Amino acid sequence: GKHWGYGKEDGPSIWHKNFPVAQGSRQSPIDIVPLQASHDSSLGPIVLNYDHCTSLNIYNNGHSVVVEFDDTDDRSVIQGGPLDNPYRLKQFHFHWGGKGCHGSEHTVAGNSYASELHLVHWDAIKYRSFGEAATASDGLAVLGIFLETGDDHRWLHTITDALYMVKYKASVTDFKGFNPKCLLPSSLHYWTYPGSLTTPPLHESVIWIVLKEPITVSEKQLGKFRMLLFSGEEEDQRIRMENNFRPPQPLKGRKVRSSN
Ligand SMILES: NS(=O)(=O)c1ccc(C(=O)NCc2c(F)c(F)c(F)c(F)c2F)cc1
Numbered sequence: 659g660k661h662w663g664y665g666k667e668d669g670p671s672i673w674h675k676n677f678p679v680a681q682g683s684r685q686s687p688i689d690i691v692p693l694q695a696s697h698d699s700s701l702g703p704i705v706l707n708y709d710h711c712t713s714l715n716i717y718n719n720g721h722s723v724v725v726e727f728d729d730t731d732d733r734s735v736i737q738g739g740p741l742d743n744p745y746r747l748k749q750f751h752f753h754w755g756g757k758g759c760h761g762s763e764h765t766v767a768g769n770s771y772a773s774e775l776h777l778v779h780w781d782a783i784k785y786r787s788f789g790e791a792a793t794a795s796d797g798l799a800v801l802g803i804f805l806e807t808g809d810d811h812r813w814l815h816t817i818t819d820a821l822y823m824v825k826y827k828a829s830v831t832d833f834k835g836f837n838p839k840c841l842l843p844s845s846l847h848y849w850t851y852p853g854s855l856t857t858p859p860l861h862e863s864v865i866w867i868v869l870k871e872p873i874t875v876s877e878k879q880l881g882k883f884r885m886l887l888f889s890g891e892e893e894d895q896r897i898r899m900e901n902n903f904r905p906p907q908p909l910k911g912r913k914v915r916s917s918n
């Protein structure tokens with residue numbers, strides 16, 4: 659496919675050349691301004707049924723580190739909130755910054771977090787495949803969770819301990835039985851708005867659900883993500899995987915709604 663990345667030559671500011679939707683009317687991420695979000699009492703709680711978790715593998719796709727799930731049935735779904743149907747969990751991945759600097763994609767009143775976790779789901783009731791859902795206006799639901807630095811996260815080590823196995827682009831290793839419920843904050847209060855994939859092809863197919871409460875991870879744990887490489891094992895350049903985030907995009911009249 660078309661090459662893109664996060665560098666000067668191939669980064670977010672030039673994605674529009676190969677992906678004109680980059681300048682569309684519902685692009686993500688955005689800056690969320692809590693005081694301008696409209697509280698919507700019809701917005702129920704989100705419900706995560708991740709109990710029969712079916713993680714398969716963890717892999718370095720050259721842009722992030724991704725944990726993939728078996729999405730051939732409805733064992734791991736998100737529902738409720740702004741969603742009309744249950745959406746099936748397909749994968750989760752992270753975006754992060756360089757040492758000490760910020761790396762989240764969404765910002766809150768102009769403030770960014772050290773990192774952001776995205777749990778990617780698709781509507782398997784309405785669409786026959788992830789690919790089909792990914793091009794439909796309501797096909798995907800991504801749950802965004804902010805990561806701030808502080809104490810060690812009790813469960814993140816299960817992921818960071820596996821990162822040395824997927825150092826290079828296109829490397830993959832088994833990663834079974836991981837339940838991402840352990841990565842949730844205590845509150846599921848959220849903001850929601852209609853948006854897009856934050857990486858090419860930037861399809862405007864995502865119902866975003868961004869949790870208000872961040873989880874805490876240590877600088878040491880976050881540092882392990884930075885030992886990943888954008889580059890493949892055979893490439894002579896070793897480019898550290900960091901700052902793999904797209905900056906906030908214009909709201910273009912969209913409404914951000916807030917659960918209570
Ligand atoms: N950062 S994020 O907004 O959460 C995000 C989530 C998923 C994807 C993704 O699946 N990309 C590959 C991909 C597509 F972009 C498709 F459109 C498609 F059909 C695929 F099958 C596919 F794997 C990209 C960004």
Ligand SMILES: [Zn+2]
Nearest residue numbers: 751753776856
């Ligand atoms: Zn993402």
